[in-house]
Amino acid sequence: MKGKRSLQEEVMMSSPKFRPRFLLFTLAMLAACTHAPHSSATVADQTAPPSAALAAPPAPRPSVTIIDHDIFDQQRLAMTRQYCQLHYGTASERLETPKMIVVHYTASPTLQKALDFFTPDRNSRDDIRSGGEVNVSAQFLIDKDGTIYRLAPEDRVCRHTIGFNQVALGIENVAEDKDALTDAQLEADAALIADLAARHPSIRYLIGHYEYQDRSLPHFALRTELDPSYHPTVKIDPGERFMTRLRALLKERYGLTFER
């Protein structure tokens, strides 16, 4: 996405099928401007083929309020650099170019319990202990009422999706399980993702955490893991129903479609 153009429009503009029609339309507009200024609309209307991209009203810009709550201190930054060196081969905590968004739920019932889990610097989970000391987290945490908290700057690596943390922004939703996710969270996720896509044109993929190990999906080409002994864990969050509703809302409200 560049400027106000949607991902869908971007695809249409670059597709071979669209280009000649767009060129024809442009030539018609130029001709109309040069030779018949008073009837340009008529000429353009007659010459330009009907096109959804041209006819559709611009997608609304998302209105998003984000509350900054940075949980990183110097020790956690150092641990993140160690993690990145071990798994991605670069001793930097910088997420230079976000290419995908991964949606999660916390498996905890309240915002406070989620913060209590994410805030300590050091990981407490046995199943991922071999992967490094730094605790898990995500750049964003969305409460049940849709309030959005930013736990780390958008250019910082957070440990949330094995193999993809160096290219993926993470969104955690406060919920014990898939049935506890709220409509307010669905709305907030969609608005935040539309906002992120507008500000980071490099974002191309959107997945639920449960999809991250699916080799048949295009995002899998981005996977990097230099430690062969570090095995991915099986994930079920945030569930297929939430992702289906989220993708539908993104398309309907913001005209956005992402690859998986």
Ligand SMILES: [Zn+2]
């Ligand atoms: Zn997850």
